[in-house]
Amino acid sequence: ADQADGDGNDEIFVDALDSDPGTLDLHETNRVPESMCLTPVHERLFTIDPDLEPQPWLATEYETNDDETEYVIQLEEGVEFHDGTEFNADVAKWNLERAEENSPDAWQFGTLEEIDATGDYELTFHFEEPHPLFPQYLANVQMGFASREAVEAAGDDYGQEEVVGTGPLVFEEWVRDDEIVYSRNEDYDRGPDFLSNDGPINFEEYHVRIVPEPTTLLNEVTVGNVDGSMMIAASDAEDVEAHDNTQLERVDDAHPTFLSINVEAEPTDEVEVRQAMAYAVDQEAIVNAAFHGEGYPIYSLCPPMAVGGLDEATARETGYEQDLDTARELLDDAGWENDEEGEVRTRNGDDLSVSFFAFEMEPYSSIGEVTQDMLSQVGFEANLEILESGTLYDRVEGGEHNLVTMALSGGYIANNTLASTLHSQNYAPDGGSNYSLYQSDEYDEIIDQAEVEPDDAEREALLHEAQEHILEEVPVVPLVGFVKFYAAKNEISVDAWTDHPWWPSPDQYNLHAVDVDRS
Amino acid sequence: MLAYTVRRALQMIPVMLGVTIVISSIVYAAPGNPARLALGDGASPEAVAQLEQEMGLDQPAHIRYFDWMAGVLQGDLGTSIQSGRAVTTLIIERLGPTLELALVAMALTVIIAIPLGVISAVRQYSWVDNTSMFFAIFWLSMPSFWLGLILIYLFAVRWQFFPVSGREGVIFTFTWWSFILLPAIATGTRRAGLLTRLMRSSMLEILNEDYIRTARGKGIGSKAVIYTHGMKNALIPVVTLIGLQVPLIFSGTVIIEVVFSWPGMGRLLVDAVLQRDYPVVQGTILVYSVIVMVANFGVDIAYTYLDPRIDYS
Amino acid sequence: MALLEIDDLHVRFDTEQGMVHALNGVSFSVERDEVLGVIGESGCGKSVTMMSVMGLLQSPPAEIVSGEIRFDGTDLLSLSESELNEIRGNRISMIYQDPMTSLNPALTIGKQVMEPLLTHTDCSKSEARERARETLEDCGLPDAERLLDEYPHELSGGMRQRVMIAMALITEPELLIADEPTTALDVTIQAQILQLFRDLRTEFDTSIIFITHDLPVVSELADRLAVMYAGTVAETCDIDEFFDNPLHPYTRQLWESVPKMDAEKERLAVIEGTVPSFHEPLSGCPFASRCEQHHGEPCEQIVPDPRGVTDEASHKVSCHLYTERSDTSPPWETDSEDFQQKLESQPENDVKL
Amino acid sequence: MSNAQNLQKTKSNRHDTLVEIQELKKYYPVTGGVLNRRVGDVKAVDGASLDIKEGETLGLVGESGCGKSTFGRSVLRLTEPTDGSVVFDGEDITEASKDRLRELRQEMQIVFQDAASSINPRMRVHEVIEEPMKWLTDLSEEEREARTRQLIEDVGLSVDHLQRAPHEFSGGQQQRIAIARALSVNPRFIVCDEPTSALDVSVQAKILNLLDDLQDEYNLTYLVINHDMSVVKHVCDRVAVMYLGKIVEVGPTDELFDNPKHPYTQALLSSVPRASKEKLDDQIVLEGNPPSPEDPPTGCRFHPRCPEYIGSVCEEEKPELREREDKRTCACHLYE
């Protein structure tokens, strides 16, 4: 990969992923590896600026009616796909309809009634109910645009042999399990204003290597052929940082890990028991033990950086920090007693024992171990089972657990986080992701309302209310927020790539800021 | 001869059928819901049910098997649940690198092991013998993935003689060699250890045969005895031994492909197993089995040419 | 000078179970143009002796402790491997015990038969092939031309043995050692091979050592006999002497125990006891414990001279009965009838192991 | 005679036929072809008939591979005969049920050529000898033990040997153990399949003498298979000669040896070295090798090698084994 050097214009930048994408059809997927491979190829109507506000991108401007049930969006003119076809309202409509039909993230269209191409470069969206977050959603790569002609011509091969967008990189080739090759779109000039470089990117080719084995990836990044990667394992971050050849940036991510507590199973159906658990947990210790220090404690499910997240001070105040005595008191009061610290508490001859599942991967298995320890200190007997994910989901859906380690990818938007983890619609035994089996009309109502609340401040208040509600009820115990790592060789200049963590997507580099200078 | 070849080929059919049944049974018996895994978190139960239906997961096992077999007979191994692509295509894309790796590993194994085994046997108890036996046992005992990690660490990270991982370059070019060498060594070393020992003992056995004594009694020099009388006979078991190595080498590539990011079938299989991508698991194992069967077939046929005692007519 | 002289050969094997003293002083000689039959029970050291001559003992475990093997005046034991290679397969050839395993299964008959010729002479391949064909025909193999290109497994046991013989004869050796060449064969085939040996004697003038454990077989062919017992040579004599006037008690008793075709059905004489352990070097006459003429101390404590106690060159025996150590004489020498009687009058309950 | 009177059975008179073998056949399938079908048979025994009289020793001679062992084993139904009948003491054992066969095994035993291989190396000598009694008789453990002690001494070993492992014994001694085992159930009929051919002459003599003694003591009938003519001559009352799966001549030992009728018997006898000063001069040396039993010659099986070949009749007609003029039984067209 280390080819000719020079002025930086004919360089290759080699990125690395830890698993091969399944498809590069943007409307077929929402997994991280695929998204990472697609973001540089496809542009969207909006992007998120450093203040986390939506900014038009392939759109020029937009209007919405008062209750936010109708959007009229003007499109950029003169944009061409990599295959030379034109980007216009028809193509955009076709793409968005295709996304609504196929995408796993189609829910982001909310109650969309229809899309009208009201002009050559104008789209009108009609919703049944208010959809205030629509522009934010439109910033996701799944809402991007592919050349209709290319999609139709390639048929099933689209996303495998062919990927055609409008973005700064042009898809060239995909060698399975090996690498994906892109070339620079020389004509690109639509980078958002907040970027230092809004023209073509600084290198000639972009390669994404697939390196599944973490150790190998570490070696590749430090001394091998990979120039940079966001896939470095937490345990390797320090090594990268310490290595002479490499640099490492850390950025907090909104992506939370937490414990889901089954509110239906004994004894965790008692709120006191759940609260005692929350008091027993020491988030800092988990960060150290399970994340190699590469994470940050969270006290609400939605960390402060998420849209609608609760600020830390409030969260800590309303919520829980480790306080073993309070935990013990709570349990004592609830009738769960023991003679000595560390012993298992009993009530009417029943042990205070909970079944605790953890995923078989790091950091979850370690979270399990550490938490088990913490719970036992206040008199729980936590029967930890470390399970492979398929088995774990099966058993959790069967409600066999009291406690399970969980994480949520994304998590940037509080509404989503709060809905998917605790809304009764998502009740796990029915196949949803509410693994706390939490069913509260009150909570559901707040979330539903927040979803359609047009006013930003109002909405935020509702979201905060929801978070405080769950801090009281404790169907989950927030644990740790992940940290993103940007690792790169020293010869890569990456000055601005973390300035705006959501550009071009929360999971991606700011490739525009990358400069390769191997001289 | 031809009759034997045909018979031997026909014999593969029931075995092949058996293999498909074994593979399918394992796959169908496995717990976990691939539809769920494919859809990811937050998928609605309806969507899961629908996908299950699309994938035929709601059908009884034997129906699924017959459907699958019907496809297999037409070269269609089904569709990947995760990527939605044809399993046949997925495998074809990765077959090449796996074969490359296996063949190079095999070649290395044979090139190292056979001469070493012969020399060790001929100079039994000499320092050559002792040293090569020491190393044979040493290599034999090393987990290949661990060896792989160590090789990467030493030769790619520490001394940087070779690239760390991946596969690049056109076959047989310098670049290609630089990429394939470490994984091939990691795959082949254990096998080489084994083969050296097997070669040595089979050569020793031959050197103790009466006809070697006869040859020595003719007053032929000892080198000529070994090469004209020993080698031809030693080659016969060697073919078997090499044949026995084939499935082992292919087994070995699976884990090495993961360690070295080699874009082959092993990675496809490992990923598919973890993601419960049934059709891919079924297809990959089937292809591995076909390779093994074809290799064994080749060995049997080669045998008939090598060993005049075998008369298959 | 005799063609081959073996003088007081001692060989032992260092095995896991301890030392095996396989040869404890073997001495005999073969004259030019004579057939020497070597006979003895299984394990008495026949093959080891011949392997020593050929320099084919695997060492370790074998070790030639002492003794000399002189072939045409040169001591074979002092030769280097390459010097030995000049002789074996060329001037001395050997036919091995088992024709089934002694031919290389992977090489054609032709290649194997030609090999000694190509190694020891500088004749061309085609000449060698021609000679091989002739020799095979001489050995009674019709259709030799086709045979040259066949592999050993395609041949029957008798044919393979003929091939072995042809292979040994192709260089027209001065000495041919045949180690039980008929043991593995059927009577009718054995008869064919014996016939062949008789014919070959006239055609090739070569000395033959013919090893067997089958007395009747050797009596068909040999001029002289060497009787081996427990790693020693008990007696060496002309074949006629052997029948008329055997000296060693073992020889005599052996002869009595053989069922004979032309004798009446009768109870067979047996040799009591078993062969002594090979783990200890000899401390007396190896046959002492089983000997009917055993006469005390000298037999048990003094090893009879392996070169033979008598001065007579044509009839040597290794037994104290014929030395001054003996206070008795062998019964048959003084009174042969007496001995016969003694045999016949053996009480029945003695006829046990 | 202290031993096992309770096992004594009523013996029929000497010289009555004990075993009557008729047209016994044993074919082993040969497979081949693309589908590994049965493409032919090794006709190991192909219609052999023989009567064995109570109390006699009948020798069976023939070349290696001619079917002697197969014959012996088929007679005992140790291998299932393909065709033909074996009548033992009036009962057709080829028809016997499994249970009946087991009872019959008490009457018929076998001693093998290779003593070492006929004794399970993992068993003690006493277990070896006791085993048939355990399965074939109702003797109690004590009775079995007593009989074992008796037997071991009968065959010339000592009770000290009972606790030892087989590999501690010499070939001759192992053969004695095997004989003791065969005798343990007090059989009437024993097939001895080359009982001495793995042994040295001096040991062979002892075993032959032992068999002889035991015959008298236990009133045994022997079928002695052997390829060594001199041994057969020495121990047998009558001799049967087998060639390629068929009996070609049967007769009393002396008559057959003095005046063989069948050309094959003649050749066989003349091939045997005499162990005397006179060398064989009138030897009949047969040409060629015995043909394969897979594809035996037509007519008389011996005709391709026969020195007395008398024309197409030999090739076309199978000679019958029957009594000829001078009371001699042979199968040859010469005597038609």
Added chain:
Amino acid sequence: MAHSGEVDTSINSGDSAGSGRWDDQYIILRRLAQSKLALGGTIYVALFVIIGIIAPLITPHDPMAQNYDALNQAPSLAHPFGTDNYGRDVFSRVLYGTRYALLLGIVIIGIQMIIGVGLGLIAGYYEGYVETVIMRIVDISLSIPGIVLALAIAGMLGGGLLPLIVAISLVGWRGFTRIVRGDVKSVIEEDYIEAARSSGVPDRWIILKHILPNVSSSIIVYATLTMPTVILWSAALSFLGMGVHPPTPEWGALIADGRGDLQSAWWISTFPGFAIMATIIAFNAIGDGLRDALDPKQAR
């Protein structure tokens, strides 16, 4: 009667005196002891078994105890093999690993043996379609590369100790079947089987009493030589995340645990790696030694 007179009590000269099976075993042991490698292996394995049993008594630390004050410490007196990412004592974990190696080895090989030997005996003894069916199953199973099958089974079952045992057991029995059947075929040729039949011994007993003991030595040798494979496969599957789960101190899992730290904390995966190697070398040495000892023909 006549035979009572003289009895020959001498024992064949070639053989050493002594009594039977113990004598055999003595010879085998002596042969084993003579091969230094095999002796070393035996001593190692003996130690290994003892350590496995008494691990709790001799390990300086609780193998599962995390200590956040002593993360990734290099080998020292307190922690002879250093500590891992969670401050656990690598030495204790490696010692405890012997338990898992033993457990896996014994259980898996035990299961393989029960299935494999049973089928092998049946296939070898009964000809005809029983044999054909069994051997076809073996052929089929042999056509699927072992670890590929094991990986699929273990992975699809979700990983963990039990699936690992199931997977490797289901894959490995075929070796026993092949070996045993081959041996049975040759034992059956021996005349003592025929002799047993003519002694009226029922088939079942012939198999158990006459055949099994005579094929047992190759079973033992094969089992010993299978041990390395079982250890390697468990390690490999654990490494791929389809075997024993991380906190369990199984050697393969330990290597997997420390693989990312080869540069910064080499001791985490290096010591378990050496433990695997040493154990495999030991078992190979014993296996070879046993094979040579049990089969003098091979002893060269």
